[in-house]
Amino acid sequence: MTAPRSASSSATAVSKSSFYSSPSALSVASLLSSCRSLLGLQQIHAHIVRKGLEQHPVLATRFLSLCAAFSAPAYASSSFDRIASPNLITWNALLGAHARCSPLPTIVSLFNLLRQRSPVPPDEFTFPSLLSSCSRSEEINVGSSVHATILRCGLETDVFVGTALVDFYRKCREVGAARKLFDSLLLRNEVSWTVMIAGYLSSGDQTSARSLFDEMPKRNVVTWNSMIDGYVKSGDLVSARELFDEMPQKDAISYTSLIDGYAKAGDLASAKFLFEQSPDKDLFSWSAMISGFAQNGRPGDALKIFLEMHNLNIKPDDHIVVGLLSACSQIGSLMLAKWVDSYVIKNGIDITKAHVLAALIDMNAKCGNMERAARLFESMPSKDLISYSSLMQGYSIHGAGHKALELFSQMLEEGLLPDDVTFTVVLTACSYAGLVEEGKKYFELMNKYRIVPSSDHYACMVDLLGRAGRLKEAYDLIKSMVVEPHAGAWGALLGACKIHGDIELGEVISKRLFELEPTNAGNYVVLSNIYAVADRWADVPKNNSEQYSLDDKSVSPRSCVKNWHGFY
DNA sequence: TTAGGGTTAG
Incomplete structure (x- = not known):
């Protein structure tokens, strides 16, 4: 030089x-x-x-x-x-x-x-940084003119420059162009191969990626991790695990990719096993485990992992915090929510970031601190669908269905388009507030927004009609469903049969429910309660309900729709 | 005549 x-x-x-x-x-x-x-x-x-x-x-x-x-x-x-x-x-x-x-x-x-100002013209060290910025912004035009400049300077033969160019084209989703460049490289190192493999993986071509992976003379940790993560992202956990086991030296990323894959597939046992095996856990590893448990309805386990991390004096980032908030929202303890809220602030987490703020509003709303939830909501410069839904759900859970519906109108006035989750929240609010006609109106309104009612929506409607004593209407609605009604819908109706003492329908519904979820104790309990209320004590024991509490919450639609977090 | 700069994965 x-x-x-x-x-x-x-x-x-x-x-x-x-x-x-x-x-x-x-x-x-x-x-x-x-x-x-x-x-x-x-x-x-x-x-x-x-x-x-x-x-x-x-x-x-x-x-x-x-x-x-x-x-x-x-x-x-x-x-x-x-x-x-x-x-x-x-x-x-x-x-x-x-x-x-x-x-x-x-x-x-x-x-x-x-x-203009450098004493000598740009060299082969100049362009890789410049190109990586173009790749990050996916600015194909800027990158192409940089490519032309590189050719004019005669620097395209440098392995760093060449690799950065391949990476640029693949990040702009020009895999064909990337491959052409890759083939023309006079010199390739592990990074060049890895970049090309990553190109195939992000375009969903695992086969081409794997054949390059097998073909390349020397792999590094990044190569292995890219290939493993590609398999995980495509849902092929078996191939991912095979490669992981073959990998000579694993780092935190190798573990986290698989942990995340297992957790997202609901296999928490495998995720936890690998997590415990991984020698150097970083924030991503902790986060994968905490969110994994939180998203699979195991908030207690999520909290346990968090405490383990906390005891090691590891400072959280926003991903950890979102997982933690989601777990706490499911636990529903006001005291815990208050601690977590101040923990988030104390650790300097930026709560103006949309995903953090939404989770914070959601937790406060679900744990009963509506004042804090509303204040956070008001602090948002532009309110989004998720935050609206969270706050609405909070009001609805805490008996202020009207307030939830007011918010819904405000949301529509602001020009936000409701999605399927918003409607589930709205229908639940109507149900809790006993607003039958409003509920029916909103159910109809879904058509206008081209949202096909799901089992959850039907379950809400069945609950709404059932609570209001319109059992026949509710039963007819279930029977009219195009999709197969899930246990939540039947459970809502069974709960209504209990409230209104309808033994006959209660027995029909129970039969269906026992088939659908034979191990759910709650269903047996409700049927027992129906018999008990009707003074038919002789029928009570045949449902084996003695060991369970007489709490029918487990069959209300709450049990199937309560965790909005998982939807987003 | 040595120092200092560049590309890849969650």
Whole structure:
């Protein structure tokens, strides 16, 4: 590579020999190489300024690459601006500090500045950062013109540049173009192969990905992880597991991909087993396990994992917090909700992020802190469907069905389009508030929004009619369903039979329910209750209900529709 | 004549 002009420039305070002769430059260099945090970097920076080493080209460049590592592009720029004569290497480091997180227009104007002001033209180190920014933004036009520039500079034969180009085309979903480039590369390393494999995987072509994987001469951890994750994402857990077992050296990501796959498939036992096996768990691993349990209706287990993490003094991120909030919303304890709420704030989690805020509103609403839920909701600059649904559901659970419906009207006025979950919440609100006619109106309204009523919606309607004593109408509705009614719908009707003492229908419904879920004790309990209320004590014991409490909550539609979280 | 910069996975 050409030696940058700045080496001989008088503006460069430190000469070649003084790099060795200056003990302070040497000590700062070693401080920089052991720097592990942004705070540490700031302290070293203060040191650099105090010692008058800001113009030192090597130190400045190392400093900039650490800014890249800690995602501090603004910090990098402000320090770069004080360098009198940056050389190309320093320019490249600055570009690198911006590549991962700054918007593409910023990167492009930096690149143009580099071309104007760098003592020598851009080289093979310049383009990979520039291309990775184009890939991130999927800006095919900008990337293509960068490609043209690379050809003009004759840098396309460099393996880093070539690989970054392949990656660019595959991230823009141009897998064919990526493959053509890949085949034309004179030199390929593991990264080049991995990028091409990832291209096939993201286009759903596991077969081509696997044949490249088998064909390539040398694989690294990223290659293995990409292939495993590709299988997991396609739902092929068997192939994923086979590869995982074959993998010579696994890291946290290898484990987390599979843990996540098992958890999403509902196989919590396998997920937990691997989780316990994984030697270095990172935040993703904890998060996969916590959300896995939360999404599968096992909030207690989710909480246990969280506490284990908490006891290790690991600071949570927003993903962990969303999983935790979801678990707590299912537990429904106000005390726990209050603790978690303050825990989230104390840990500096950004609650203005949409998914965090939605989960926080949802938890507070479900745990009975409607005041807090409403305040959080009001704080949203633009309210979305999920938050509306959460708040509406909170009002509905806590007996304020009218308020829930008011919110629904407000939501429609704001121009938001309700989805299937919104309607389930609305119908439940009507049911709890005994608003039969309104409920029927909203059920009809679903047509207008082209939402086909699901079993859940029918279950809500059956509950609504049933509670109001319109058992026949409810039964007719179930019979009219195109989709097969699930246990929740039948259970709602059975609950209504209990309330209104309809033994005859109760027996018919029970028969159906016992077939559908023979192990659900709740159904037997309700039938027993129906007999008991009717003074038919002789029939009570035949349902084996003695050991169960007389709590019929388990068969209300709440049991099938209560966890909205899973829907989003 | 040595230092400092670049591409891949959840």
